[in-house]
Amino acid sequence: MTLKLDNLAIYNKNSAGKRPLLEVNVEIKAGEVVSIMGPSGSGKSSLLNAIAGQLREPFKQTGCIYLNTALIDDLPPYKRKIGVLYQDPLLFEHMNVGENIAFAMVQNKQIAASQRQTRIAAMLESVGLADMATRPVHSLSGGQQARVALLRTLAASPSAVLLDEPFSKLDINTRGQMRKWVFEQLLKRQLPTLMVTHDKQDAIAAGGRIIELPPC
Numbered sequence: 462m463t464l465k466l467d468n469l470a471i472y473n474k475n476s477a478g479k480r481p482l483l484e485v486n487v488e489i490k491a492g493e494v495v496s497i498m499g500p501s502g503s504g505k506s507s508l509l510n511a512i513a514g515q516l517r518e519p520f521k522q523t524g525c526i527y528l529n530t531a532l533i534d535d536l537p538p539y540k541r542k543i544g545v546l547y548q549d550p551l552l553f554e555h556m557n558v559g560e561n562i563a564f565a566m567v568q569n570k571q572i573a574a575s576q577r578q579t580r581i582a583a584m585l586e587s588v589g590l591a592d593m594a595t596r597p598v599h600s601l602s603g604g605q606q607a608r609v610a611l612l613r614t615l616a617a618s619p620s621a622v623l624l625d626e627p628f629s630k631l632d633i634n635t636r637g638q639m640r641k642w643v644f645e646q647l648l649k650r651q652l653p654t655l656m657v658t659h660d661k662q663d664a665i666a667a668g669g670r671i672i673e674l675p676p677c
């Protein structure tokens with residue numbers, strides 16, 4: 462699977478002039494992480510919103526977004542098969558750990574109901590969170606919640622992943638471990654990934670190309 466942004470440009474309709482906030486041309490191969498770095502306000506979050514199908518007023522986009530050869534620009538967010546991981550885990554507080562992951566599995570409909578619990582237990586075990594399926598999410602540490610958040614994103618079987626400052630809220634030790642672990646998981650699944658970050662160390666750890674946006 463590849464994620465291709467073909468002259469994807471984001472405009473702020475309220476800004477004077479016709480210059481886009483940013484314009485990106487990139488083809489991200491299976492298992493590759495491309496990092497986008499740029500100053501605050503350069504449009505990084507808006508770019509991820511556009512790819513996920515969540516771009517809102519006052520922004521508009523031109524150009525094309527492809528998954529392999531399929532144009533996904535006109536699909537609603539839930540049909541795009543794009544997984545997003547944010548700097549906050551955004552787990553559902555009223556559900557336990559296992560239910561958070563099961564929620565994503567139910568949505569993707571690829572895993573039979575009878576297999577969900579076994580699959581969830583295996584996923585949790587693989588990230589050092591065995592036997593935590595019934596724990597309330599608020600009882601987990603920040604690093605543990607971050608792991609569950611990635612498992613939930615992956616449980617939806619995305620075809621590509623977007624990372625929005627994924628490590629910025631973690632303490633320095635957890636951040637190092639999470640970087641290693643997240644990039645291993647994405648590589649293992651051969652997912653094309655686009656990461657937005659302020660942190661050069663994140664981009665270096667990702668090991669792929671780095672796109673530096675000009676000052677706005």
Ligand SMILES: Nc1ncnc2c1ncn2[C@@H]1O[C@H](COP(=O)(O)OP(=O)(O)OP(=O)(O)O)[C@@H](O)[C@H]1O
Binds near residue numbers: 499502506507518519
């Ligand atoms: N709802 C909005 N209405 C008008 N302007 C907005 C809106 N949301 C963001 N902007 C502006 O659009 C520009 C791009 O914002 P965006 O959040 O995409 O940038 P960013 O690069 O992700 O910034 P940061 O690194 O600070 O998160 C900024 O100048 C911002 O002030």
